[in-house]
Amino acid sequence: MLQLNTNGAEFIKRHIGPSAQDTEKMLAAIGIKSVDELIEKTIPTIIRSKKPMQIPEGLSEFEMLQSLKKIGDKNIVATNFIGQGYYGTITPSVILRNIFENPGWYTQYTPYQAEIAQGRLESLLNFQTMVCDLTGLPIANASLLDEATAAAEAMAMIFNHVNKTDSVTQPKFFVDSAIFPQTKGVLVTRAAPIHIQIEEGSYQSTKIDNTYFGAILQYPNNTGSIEDYTAFIDQVHQAGGLVILVADIMSLTLLKSPGELNADVAVGNTQRFGVPMGFGGPHAAYFATKDEFKRGMPGRLIGVSIDAQGGRALRMALQTREQHIKREKATSNICTAQALLANMAVMYTVYHGPVGLKKIAQKIHGLAQNLEARLTSLGITQANKFYFDTLHLTGFDIAALQKEALAADINFRYFNDGKNDNTIAITIDETISENEIAKVVALFEKITGKKASGKVASTTSIPASLVRTSSYLEHPVFNTHHSETQMMRYIKQLENKDLSLNTSMISLGSCTMKLNAATEMIPVSWPAFSSMHPFAPSSQTLGYQEMATELSAYLCESTGFTACSLQPNSGAQGEYAGLLTIRAYHEHHKQAHRNIVLIPISAHGTNPASAVMAGFKVIVVACDAAGDIDVNDLKEKANLHKDNLGGLMITYPSTHGVFEETIIDICDSIHALGGLVYMDGANMNAQVGLTSPGAIGADVCHLNLHKTFAIPHGGGGPGMGPICVNDKLAPFLPGHIYNKSKIGAVSAAPMGSASILLISYAYIKMLGATGLQLATAYAILNANYMKSRLEKKYTILYAGKNGTCAHEFIIDLRPFKATAGIEAEDVAKRLIDYGFHAPTMSFPVAGTIMIEPTESEDKPELDRFCDALISIHDEIMAIEKGLSDKLDNPLKNAPHTQKVICADEWKHAYTRQEAAFPLYYVQQNKFWPTVARVNNTHGDRNLVCTCEPVASYA
Numbered sequence: 001m002l003q004l005n006t007n008g009a010e011f012i013k014r015h016i017g018p019s020a021q022d023t024e025k026m027l028a029a030i031g032i033k034s035v036d037e038l039i040e041k042t043i044p045t046i047i048r049s050k051k052p053m054q055i056p057e058g059l060s061e062f063e064m065l066q067s068l069k070k071i072g073d074k075n076i077v078a079t080n081f082i083g084q085g086y087y088g089t090i091t092p093s094v095i096l097r098n099i100f101e102n103p104g105w106y107t108q109y110t111p112y113q114a115e116i117a118q119g120r121l122e123s124l125l126n127f128q129t130m131v132c133d134l135t136g137l138p139i140a141n142a143s144l145l146d147e148a149t150a151a152a153e154a155m156a157m158i159f160n161h162v163n164k165t166d167s168v169t170q171p172k173f174f175v176d177s178a179i180f181p182q183t184k185g186v187l188v189t190r191a192a193p194i195h196i197q198i199e200e201g202s203y204q205s206t207k208i209d210n211t212y213f214g215a216i217l218q219y220p221n222n223t224g225s226i227e228d229y230t231a232f233i234d235q236v237h238q239a240g241g242l243v244i245l246v247a248d249i250m251s252l253t254l255l256k257s258p259g260e261l262n263a264d265v266a267v268g269n270t271q272r273f274g275v276p277m278g279f280g281g282p283h284a285a286y287f288a289t290k291d292e293f294k295r296g297m298p299g300r301l302i303g304v305s306i307d308a309q310g311g312r313a314l315r316m317a318l319q320t321r322e323q324h325i326k327r328e329k330a331t332s333n334i335c336t337a338q339a340l341l342a343n344m345a346v347m348y349t350v351y352h353g354p355v356g357l358k359k360i361a362q363k364i365h366g367l368a369q370n371l372e373a374r375l376t377s378l379g380i381t382q383a384n385k386f387y388f389d390t391l392h393l394t395g396f397d398i399a400a401l402q403k404e405a406l407a408a409d410i411n412f413r414y415f416n417d418g419k420n421d422n423t424i425a426i427t428i429d430e431t432i433s434e435n436e437i438a439k440v441v442a443l444f445e446k447i448t449g450k451k452a453s454g455k456v457a458s459t460t461s462i463p464a465s466l467v468r469t470s471s472y473l474e475h476p477v478f479n480t481h482h483s484e485t486q487m488m489r490y491i492k493q494l495e496n497k498d499l500s501l502n503t504s505m506i507s508l509g510s511c512t513m514k515l516n517a518a519t520e521m522i523p524v525s526w527p528a529f530s531s532m533h534p535f536a537p538s539s540q541t542l543g544y545q546e547m548a549t550e551l552s553a554y555l556c557e558s559t560g561f562t563a564c565s566l567q568p569n570s571g572a573q574g575e576y577a578g579l580l581t582i583r584a585y586h587e588h589h590k591q592a593h594r595n596i597v598l599i600p601i602s603a604h605g606t607n608p609a610s611a612v613m614a615g616f617k618v619i620v621v622a623c624d625a626a627g628d629i630d631v632n633d634l635k636e637k638a639n640l641h642k643d644n645l646g647g648l649m650i651t652y653p654s655t656h657g658v659f660e661e662t663i664i665d666i667c668d669s670i671h672a673l674g675g676l677v678y679m680d681g682a683n684m685n686a687q688v689g690l691t692s693p694g695a696i697g698a699d700v701c702h703l704n705l706h707k708t709f710a711i712p713h714g715g716g717g718p719g720m721g722p723i724c725v726n727d728k729l730a731p732f733l734p735g736h737i738y739n740k741s742k743i744g745a746v747s748a749a750p751m752g753s754a755s756i757l758l759i760s761y762a763y764i765k766m767l768g769a770t771g772l773q774l775a776t777a778y779a780i781l782n783a784n785y786m787k788s789r790l791e792k793k794y795t796i797l798y799a800g801k802n803g804t805c806a807h808e809f810i811i812d813l814r815p816f817k818a819t820a821g822i823e824a825e826d827v828a829k830r831l832i833d834y835g836f837h838a839p840t841m842s843f844p845v846a847g848t849i850m851i852e853p854t855e856s857e858d859k860p861e862l863d864r865f866c867d868a869l870i871s872i873h874d875e876i877m878a879i880e881k882g883l884s885d886k887l888d889n890p891l892k893n894a895p896h897t898q899k900v901i902c903a904d905e906w907k908h909a910y911t912r913q914e915a916a917f918p919l920y921y922v923q924q925n926k927f928w929p930t931v932a933r934v935n936n937t938h939g940d941r942n943l944v945c946t947c948e949p950v951a952s953y954a
């Protein structure tokens with residue numbers, strides 16, 4: 001029985017919104033007797049789960065924290081000198097408390113509704129400005145997933161730029177042997193399906209000709225050496241190729257920028273700007289390039305525009321680049337990125353300012369020089385002529401050192417790559433002080449039996465030709481907020497501009513904006529998890545391993561599959577990884593020609609984009625009038641391509657919010673022709689515990705942990721997109737440099753953004769089997785309750801055969817265009833005046849909104865939202881009847897800012913009260929948009945993606 005059991009786990013009632021009494025009222029409104037009956041009518045019997053989930057019953061919040069603490073105690077937080085792209089960093093407490101641990105920031109959605117997202121848009125614009133300044137390149141995006149995938153995105157971008165026509169004339173890509181191995185690993189994975197030929201070598205000895213489209217180098221490189229690439233960059237350019245530099249962001253405060261070196265693209269990680277290592281993530285990677293490549297850039301770009309009042313307003317620029325529009329022609333599948341972490345990194349820069357940042361970099365450099373002097377006095381060889389933070393050491397008993405260091409919980413980087421064997425690297429970061437340096441020296445003294453002396457060099461170890469002389473971060477935003485009071489207020493000022501889950505429900509269809517409970521979030525900040533280096537010895541990471549093993553088992557149980565990879569850093573990365581497993585399976589069975597994948601027209605844009613990246617050709621399948629996959633069209637196309645059929649990608653329940661009855665038949669027909677089925681798990685919130693991808697006949701799926709499993713969206717990331725697979729595909733899961741596999745790595749770190757896996761782990765632990773099932777049932781109940789209220793006023797597109805929807809439903813707004821001149825955008829913006837974020841706009845059907853309330857919203861909130869939409873309907877009717885002007889009405893002028901409402905002049909035919917306080921509840925909790933409706937085309941025509949000069953604000 002699907003009932004809110006008053007004796008059940010404490011957290012169930014905290015996570016699920018409606019009370020038992022309200023449940024009765026909601027069922028009565030739908031006209032159904034019980035939640036069980038609703039589920040029976042909604043999910044086809046044939047795919048209903050037959051057995052209870054093998055997941056323990058829920059722990060209380062207190063119990064869960066205690067048990068996770070014990071698991072954390074199994075991790076050893078060592079002093080890390082490993083470097084390799086991950087560094088100890090000091091997160092300023094004001095940022096930790098006011099952003100990282102603040103639902104006002106972490107529960108935000110991607111800033112599609114720009115009018116209620118000006119705070120994070122401003123911060124992300126600061127991020128882009130910071131990246132542009134430090135890299136010396138004019139345009140940067142608002143983050144990518146990690147350094148390695150950012151490098152792969154850059155590779156794909158320049159490949160497409162250079163090889164503009166279908167015939168690829170420059171297929172080769174030079175990879176300098178001295179880039180981080182995890183980056184190389186991802187490049188190799190990403191290159192193969194799109195037929196890029198990776199040529200690895202030394203930049204000093206390789207001759208680049210016109211068969212190369214580009215090259216990638218690391219600055220400073222894998223062993224820490226600072227190399228001058230100027231001549232090589234010229235050589236690549238002369239051959240018609242382009243150059244990517246992977247640059248350490250901290251070092252760029254002291255080193256000549258990639259732009260000054262004439263690199264075409266710079267990528268890297270901003271982790272060491274105040275974002276904990278977290279055993280691999282989440283962190284924001286950056287991507288900057290020259291102006292001429294801006295239209296091919298991956299990810300989201302924030303730009304400056306104007307609003308309806310002519311004031312400055314920010315929004316996401318060049319939205320036509322989104323996969324929604326480009327689909328299989330998109331060259332990147334990046335959707336969710338790392339917005340929250342980008343905001344943290346830039347706030348670190350805002351707080352420290354250019355002078356503070358440089359001081360941190362100089363301290364790091366100085367300590368490295370200090371250590372070099374003392375170690376070389378012991379007779380140890382330091383191989384880097386020039387370096388920033390990393391010493392490359394040889395000439396001593398490495399095994400002896402390793403033994404002593406491990407015993408002292410000190411980690412160095414021990415090479416075992418065939419090129420640098422018998423050497424180690426020591427990397428200094430911001431957290432290292434003289435004390436730690438002294439401990440390192442003592443270790444070396446012990447193994448050499450000598451006493452260190454050594455005088456620190458008086459000059460820097462940066463070559464004169466590469467010393468940075470150009471200025472950076474001169475904008476006032478980086479030179480103002482340096483006291484904690486100023487910083488706290490700046491963060492708060494931005495937070496106040498944004499509508500988050502701590503204001504009202506965000507009913508985004510397909511995005512599952514559910515509760516991100518505080519108890520789920522707390523462990524992410526614990527040093528036992530946050531301070532772990534992803535390449536720490538496995539003997540130190542037992543806690544992470546235990547959590548990951550347990551979580552993988554729960555995810556397999558939820559999907560009906562048998563194996564799991566936690567590596568992909570977003571849903572789209574999961575799609576890519578999952579499709580690679582299918583590709584590898586066919587290759588393994590000598591069926592490499594199976595390169596066709598069928599994708600319904602209703603699919604999310606990332607599906608075709610990921611398919612192309614994984615080397616598939618996309619054939620689009622039609623949907624019928626009821627919104628279901630057109631089974632005849634599907635079978636016809638599957639048959640037509642049967643010899644080359646790789647598989648099918650489907651979303652279930654469909655993006656139309658319906659559990660299609662034909663799903664088993666669909667999967668069977670693909671299998672019968674030798675194809676495999678990929679299920680996009682974005683809608684798993686309608687499945688967990690009641691049915692599963694395994695039950696519908698799929699072979700692999702990804703899970704958006706940032707939807708179904710409670711990781712917050714962070715204003716556009718982080719996210720996690722693990723994949724689960726059946727036995728057939730288990731041998732083909734992603735590997736890593738430290739764990740070789742058939743398809744290689746898809747992320748820089750073996751467990752992706754490992755630290756936020758804790759959130760999903762905690763969510764599952766506290767809900768337990770009963771709670772997980774109830775959460776799904778209530779997600780469906782809440783959606784059907786809203787549907788029952790709204791269908792009296794609006795046309796609902798699509799429903800299952802018994803008239804119920806899944807966990808979301810689509811409202812058709814298209815008819816109002818003809819009757820009242822009202823478009824979906826007008827309704828979305830008017831909802832802001834009512835204190836709500838708009839539902840998903842125009843996906844999967846243009847001119848509609850898709851509402852997904854989730855289980856976490858209670859009946860009063862659902863009612864407020866329905867009241868708002870019903871009141872908006874009345875406003876539309878007034879226009880239809882001629883009672884309200886077609887152009888001058890509350891919808892067309894929405895949203896109304898405080899400035900507009902309080903202005904001395906009010907020229908409209910409706911009142912200020914009607915504009916700003918249209919319903920009684922709004923008076924209790926008014927949320928003011930800080931800008932009026934944003935003009936998108938103006939911004940795209942006049943693209944400005946960095947903070948404008950101060951004069952322009954005047």
Ligand SMILES: Cc1ncc(COP(=O)(O)O)c(C=O)c1O
Binds near residue numbers: 336511604
């Ligand atoms: C149906 C569907 N598939 C895939 C994705 C991509 O997921 P992500 O944004 O995590 O990359 C989304 C994102 O909203 C989605 O709604």
